[in-house]
Amino acid sequence: MNIKEQIDILVKLQKIEIEAEDIKSKLSNVAKKIDSFDAKLKEFEQSIIDEKSLLNDLSKKYRSYDSDAQTSLALVKKSQEKLRAVKTNREYQSLLKEIEELNAKNSRAEDEMLLGLDRIDETEKGISVKQGEYSKLEQVINSDKEAIIREAELGEKRLAKLEVEWNEVSSKVKPELLKKYIMVKQQTMGIAITSVKGAVCSGCNMNLPPQMYNELQRCDSLKFCPNCQRIIYWDKS
Numbered sequence: 001m002n003i004k005e006q007i008d009i010l011v012k013l014q015k016i017e018i019e020a021e022d023i024k025s026k027l028s029n030v031a032k033k034i035d036s037f038d039a040k041l042k043e044f045e046q047s048i049i050d051e052k053s054l055l056n057d058l059s060k061k062y063r064s065y066d067s068d069a070q071t072s073l074a075l076v077k078k079s080q081e082k083l084r085a086v087k088t089n090r091e092y093q094s095l096l097k098e099i100e101e102l103n104a105k106n107s108r109a110e111d112e113m114l115l116g117l118d119r120i121d122e123t124e125k126g127i128s129v130k131q132g133e134y135s136k137l138e139q140v141i142n143s144d145k146e147a148i149i150r151e152a153e154l155g156e157k158r159l160a161k162l163e164v165e166w167n168e169v170s171s172k173v174k175p176e177l178l179k180k181y182i183m184v185k186q187q188t189m190g191i192a193i194t195s196v197k198g199a200v201c202s203g204c205n206m207n208l209p210p211q212m213y214n215e216l217q218r219c220d221s222l223k224f225c226p227n228c229q230r231i232i233y234w235d236k237s
């Protein structure tokens with residue numbers, strides 16, 4: 001196999017690796033993406049739970065004021081009955097004062113109840129709006145999740161295919177060349193083989209010395225960029 005053919009195989013190998021790396025990096029984000037979707041939904045759900053618990057508190061408060069009002073009313077009734085049977089003015093005045101205080105208490109409770117009803121109404125409306133928003137968000141998120149999972153499945157399949165291809169292609173490379181290629185790949189963080197166009201290395205954008213560029217065009221030996229150390233080949237286009 002001549003140099004040109006070996007270069008072609010290495011380029012093919014690198015193409016497979018780049019695609020595989022791209023898929024792997026996408027796959028590594030899948031779990032994170034799904035977690036963030038779930039967290040978003042959960043956060044929204046929690047805000048509804050909080051609103052419901054507020055509603056529960058408001059209802060409890062309302063019932064408590066209601067019971068206060070009932071109690072005050074019953075006491076007022078009792079005092080009014082007693083009023084009919086009093087014998088002294090002092091007793092009469094004291095009962096009147098008691099009734100007045102009970103009425104004031106009752107009136108405060110009723111004011112609180114009115115305010116409470118407004119807040120209950122407001123909160124119920126808010127919950128209903130939020131529940132509508134929640135089911136819309138849930139739909140969007142579920143379909144986004146499905147799309148991500150589908151894409152991940154395709155990615156896994158493609159990755160398996162690429163692995164088979166890589167094994168096939170790499171078996172055609174001379175073992176010592178493959179070793180060299182892998183070594184350069186580690187040194188250059190991924191891209192081991194790169195083209196040279198018009199004497200410029202596309203790996204590092206540096207000019208090749210003219211003598212080397214001439215030799216490269218002859219394609220009779222493996223060449224490395226003197227600047228970035230990548231395996232280089234001549235791109236005629």
Ligand SMILES: [Zn+2]
Nearest residue numbers: 201204225228
């Ligand atoms: Zn270079």
